[in-house]
Amino acid sequence: MNRTTEIPVQDIQPRRRGPWADFVFRLTREKPLGIVGGAIVALLLFCGVFADFLAPYEIDEIDILSRFAPISGDHLLGADQLGRDIFSRLIYGARVSMIVGLAATAATVLVAAAIGVPSGFFGGKPDIVMQRFVDAWTAFPYMLILLTVMSIVGRGMIQIALVIGILNGIGWSRVVRSAVIEIKGNDYFLAAHALGSAHAGTLWRHVMPNVTAPLIVIFSVSIGSAIMAEASLSFLGFGLPPDVPSWGGMLSGEGRRFMETKPVLALFPGIALATVIYGVNMFGDAVRDLLDPRLRGSK
């Protein structure tokens, strides 16, 4: 009697997907809301890059005859107090949000790494001094300091991106610093050290590759707040100049006087902004959960 039973042998294949394909695969499997967010981010990028082709009118195409034009085939979302097409301005607004969001966040990551990596890597007195400054910095109300600096450096795209980026980066340097300290405690780092690897060598070969994950996470998590900060500053009149079609700026300034009678003016920029912040945040959260779940709850 044959007592052996066939045990189905499961063919365990090593995963052959590359890191990017794997990321997209996990995103679709585990984070459906992240996909929604990703779609919104893609739409924002698409509108931002191709604004010139998508917008039916020029940014500042003033047409007094179509002042406050209602929603129609000519003006998909109507026109404002100068007869400018609101839909076109929203599309160009996407470009503004995209540029400010990406540039500011790039600056954030650079600053966070520039402070966090040496601080964590070398430690000692310079680290303590630097950390006290970071402490002082995080005690400031973010908006207050943004306003103060913006009022000094003046309105403009480059200014706002740099100011938001640098201010955010100082706070985030904490996360980079603790990531570096954690790497320093690992065996491979000690081994490299014992083998006589020079400081610069270990820094490049062992530390930098391992802080990329937190840096990517910082990037994706802080885009939303950068876009929101630009909109808030422009709303308060300290962000972009009034002729730049920023979503925040559209809700303030000249147009505000007419909103009592033409409430539609106030509606669409806010919807666009809320949708984008929602999408960017959802996408950023998904990226964080997949790449570095430990960062959950930090900031």
Added chain:
Amino acid sequence: MQRYVIRRLLLIVLTLFLVSVIVFLMIRLIPGDIVDSMIAEMMRGGQILGEPPDRERLERAFGIDVPIHVQYGRWLRDLMLHGSLGNSLLSGAPALELIGSRIGVTFELGLLAILISMLISLPIGVFSAMRQDTFGDYLGRSLAIIFIAVPSFWIGTLIMIYPSIWWGWTPPLEVIPFTEDPIGNLKMFLIPAFILGMAMAGTTMRMTRTMMLEVLRQDYIRTAYSKGLRENLVVVRHALRNALMPVVTVIGAELVLLAGGSIIIEQIFALPGTGKLMLEALHQRDYTIVSGINMVVATVVVMSNLLIDISYAYLDPRVRYG
């Protein structure tokens, strides 16, 4: 405990010292000082015909004719000896007095915002955790995300516009003092505080849910259930108390955001608080007031965070500061 508090207080003094250095340097190192902007403003306004005013005399009057470390030394001396943050460059009134007259409004707004955000976020966060992955949970989580994503200045603008069109309702433009008409005062602050508290409620809600989920899986919760306690009792008395600690920390961290958000809300609803004062001072380049507000708000934030940390020791017997 005492030693801990003293150590923290020393650290706070250091932090505030650095804050003051940063504010001071930032305002004075970046090109373009008050004299430049005043002259530019006057020339533009056509108030000066002929010769521009004597720069040196103006610089001396504002005390910016000496090197920066001397300026800082003077400022620090005034603060230490006279408890003064300097005088307004425009009106000459003491900065502290000006800020003091406005801070009540901001304080009430912030306090109400925190209360409202907790009233919204704690019940929904707890409910979400108790009914994880049900329809109610999804609803609560979506609400939290929406609260975070919707810009406060947009909601504020809509509230200023639509109710006045539909029902002819407009928010009052004069502040009703609490001592004269408490109900009228609260009515006036309720909507701005609600908007301000919204974004905060979103974050707190998510934090409450996460912490509750973690606590509800603990052994002592199972014990509490197995000895026959009703669900409400388990949740409120055993789970919530333990889940609240990190939530309180988050609320402390949110104070910074609250101070920023109140600038926007005060602007929209024309509430004469420190946020509005800040915007006025920035427009007029009255940098004594600007740095004064930065200092005062930073102090309030740092001190409240200390109070929160101390309150841990009372809330949670496991926390002991040595």
